[in-house]
Amino acid sequence: MRIAIVVPHIFMNQEILPDVIFSPAYLAIDLAEGLQSIGNEVTLFSPGKVRTSVRNETADLSLFEEELRSRGDSYIDLLKKHPTIFMTLGRQVQSELVNKAFKMANEDRFDIVHIYTNEEELGLVFADLCNKPVIFTHHEPFNFLVKYRSLMPKYKDRNWISISMSQRKTMPEGANFVANIYHGLPKEKFAPNYNPQGNYFAYFGRIIEPKGVHLAIQAAKLANVELRIAGKHYTGFSKDKYWTEVIEPNLDGIQIKYVGFLKTDEEKQEFLGNAKALIVPSTWEEPFGMVMIESLACATPIIGIKSGAIPDVVDEGKTGLLVDNDSNASNKLAKAIKQIDQIDRLSCRKTFEERFLVERMCMEHEDTYLTLI
Secondary structure: OEEEEEOOOOOOOOOOHHHOOOHHHHHHHHHHHHHHHOOOEEEEEEOOOOOOOOEEEEOOOHHHHHHHHHHOOOHHHHHHHOHHHHHHHHHHHHHHHHHHHHHHHHOOOOOEEEEOOOOOHHHHHHHHHOOOOEEEEOOOOOOOOHHHHOOHHHHOOOEEEEOOHHHHOOOOOOOOEEEEOOOOEOOOOOOOOOOOOOOEEEEEOOEOHHHOHHHHHHHHHHHOOEEEEEOOEOEOOOOEOHHHHHHHHHOOOOOEEEEEOOOOHHHHHHHHHOOOEEEEOOOOOOOOOHHHHHHHHOOOOEEEEOOOOHHHHOOEOOOEEEEOOOOOHHHHHHHHHHHHHHOOHHHHHHHHHHHOEHHHHHHHHHHHHHHHO
8 A cells, every 4th residue: 555644743854843832743763663563554644754764744834933933932932932933833734734745645745644643634624635535544533623623523534543441422323443453562661660660659741730740749748758850841842830830849759759751662671661650640531642551561561540541542451540530539549559569560561562663553553554545
């Protein structure tokens, strides 16, 4: 097959990726390279160049970069100071990229076009102008933002791949889901650690209120254990005060520690692999959560709240412990912390290899594409 994978989100640019949390970028690269390794011809569309072994088609960023130079800003500086301008310029780039992919498909250079990220609104509206099958993957709940709620129900008959069964619940009944495909990771990306050296529990991810970091802190204090927090906080972005008013006052450097934003796989391996467990206290309808399968790859069990796709990923009693999403969640998390030794780390790694390898993800995508061509 000749496959176009289109990731129009402006973060899909090597100039930006190292400084943001954007899992869909790495998933798209793994998917593209995996599909090519099993005999397909894959082109990856992205606003800027990314590191990949497949053909990489990019947009024209010259005017965006000229605006940055005139202001003396980096991409991240502009996002912090003028998010509306950043988003406007990003949308212009997105339009050009989707147009380029559809035009090349209409020239019979592809058999299928896969629009792969949250910025797919233009792809949805103009998919009828592409004479090849177009398929969509969304990486948020379908009702998460007004722009999604107001648009996606109109196009529920498009070809959709869900990333969890939980995500499907956020789309109107009758949506045309052609497959449910869980994310995957390369087997060797992280090594299992069956004898962790740390005596701490870990939180890893974006430090925003819906992720429930405050609940992890409360639970750690109640259970009298050490909690290490890794991730990116958003002080300076859209007047976010969660870090400065809720999280930072609880950091004592002894029981509750912030270890920074981990950029490399080696840093993640060290952090997750040596933790007694990963705490995932999300209270919103998160449709997947890559950190959970990274944790399982390291053989580290999970303590989570029953929200979103957490129950999709965690086999309760086998790879982790789950608690109800209610007003008593922090107390229940604390109880789970004390019981986590009952989870076998061998089972965590085994489950990762059975359910969440990139090879399985790629083969399921290939099968789905074939049904549409």
